[in-house]
Structures are given as C-alpha cells and as structure tokens.
Amino acid sequence: MDNQKRAGKLGISRAALLLSAFPCLAMPAPALADTINSSLSAEVRQPLTVIKNSDLIFGNFVAGAANSDFRIDAVTGIMTQLNGDAVVIGGTTSRASFTATGTPFAQANIRRSQNSINIVRVGGTETMRVNDFWLGNRAGLRDQILDASGQATYFVGGRLRIGANQAPGNYRGSFDVTIEYF
Template sequence: MASVSRSITIVKNSDLLFGDFIAGTTNSNFRMHAVTGNLIQQSGDAVSIGGAQSRASFTATGTPFAQANIRRSQNSINIVRDGGTETMRVDNFWLGNSGGLRDQILDAAGQATYFVGGRLRIGPNQVAGTYRGTFEVTIEYQ
C-alpha cells in the first residue's frame, strides 16, 4: 500500500488589529479574544476609541481529514511606531478555531480555519502613532 498526501498551504485571511486608543497615565492591557474576536480591556486607563479591530485568521488547506495543529514561534513581540523607535508589547498569543481548539482535523474539503488573539500592553503616556509588527505561526501537518 502507498499513500500520497497533498502538501499543506496556509493563507492569511486577516491581520491581528487592536484598533485605536487614547493613551492613559497607567499601564493598560487589552486582549483580543481569539474565539470571539472581541477586544476586552483588562487593566489601566487607556481608552479604546474604535478603528479597525480583528483577530488574525488563517486557513490551512491540505489532505481531507488530516490532523493540522497551529503553533506559535514566540510568545511576545514588540511592535514599533512608524517613523520612530517607541514600542508596545503584544504577548500571550492565543491560538484556536471557533471552538477554541488549536489542534484540528481538516474537513472534507481539506480545510480548517485558525484564529489568533493576544494581549496589547500600552504604556503610560504612550507616544501617538501607528505601531506595527509581525509574528509567526506554524501549522504542523500530520
């Protein structure tokens, strides 16, 4: 017997976006929930004022009914202000599907969608501007 599987492909559907804030005078933490896509203030006095907000989303495509597990390569990153050197930390990445599971079986079409959330740490009197960064995820295919 011999079996040949399709290679897995991963497509990014959306970025992890925390939105717009007014900095406060204390450390502030906001969590983007991976399962619900809701932004939740955990602490501090910074104020969320809307803007584009979304959990990151990736779709894996491979052999139907194969196991595909999402993993992160780091637990925290610094995002950097455009045109500057100021940073904010994003950490506690949370990975999962709509049910909160990181490990999935690809469906009959050979697909599974994964979501990534995390925590944004805004410093006291954080310098205004747009902050950007990247993080990596891997999907282990079995």
C-alpha cells in the first residue's frame, strides 16, 4: 500500500505542477492596439434619361437583279453602296441619333440588344435584313463621358441588305439600344 500511496502522491504532485503551469501559458499577453479613422461616402446620381433625335433611315431604292448592300456610317452619316445593282433614287437618309442626359462627367456607354433585324413590308410579309449596327459618337466611340452639362450624343448606323428583285413597298422595323450608366 505504501507504493500505491507514494504513486498517488506523485501523480497528484505532477498534476498540481502541470495545472500551475497552464495558467501562465493560457494568460494572454497584453495586446498592442491602434485606432484609425476611415471615411465613408456615397453618390446619388441624377437619373439617366435618353431621347431619340432621329431614326435610322436608308432612303428610296429600285431593286436590282442582284442582292445589294448599303451602309450608313454612324460617325459621318454618309450612306455608301457596298455591292449589288440596286439604285438609290433619293429620299431622306439618316443615322439614328440619341442624346443621354445624366450626372456631368459620369460614364455612359451605348450597347445594342441585337445585331440583326428584319424589316417587314407594310401590308405584306416580305422582309429585308438590317445588320452590322455600328454604334458611336462623332469620334466613333461607344463609351463616353457625359460632358459638363451632363449630356452625350450617340449615333447608330447599319447595313441594309436588299434582295434581288425585292418586292416594292415601304419596309419598317425597329431596334433597341441601351445606354449603361456608370
């Protein structure tokens, strides 16, 4: 029994020694702290509004025996014949134009929702395709910073594809543009 008592006392002594060592290890060292101030900010911008100044109009043609393509340049507004034998016989031509108004010096970028649409003959089912929409401003830039008055003007051109022996008539359609505000 003496051996058991001695072993028990040794076990208690060791446990007491270990327990007395743990509080020193578990006590946190004093922390160094520093405080810094940070600013907060938010900007509420004027809502972006967009108005249409003019439509994309290709003018009047007489269809030829071959497919013909015409392009209105978004930057210059000039229409050129790319190929084919259709003949331009006058009428108004214009690039589409839109003006965005918002917070001065904010960025506003124009995007198209589709790159190809069919315009349909009024009173019929015949179509012509308009595609390759070209978006930009006078410098050809799609992404713009609104000026000091909070405005920017965007232009849209495109390519009209007239089919060989295209049915005569007035062809109409529409396209969408989006101006994203940053």
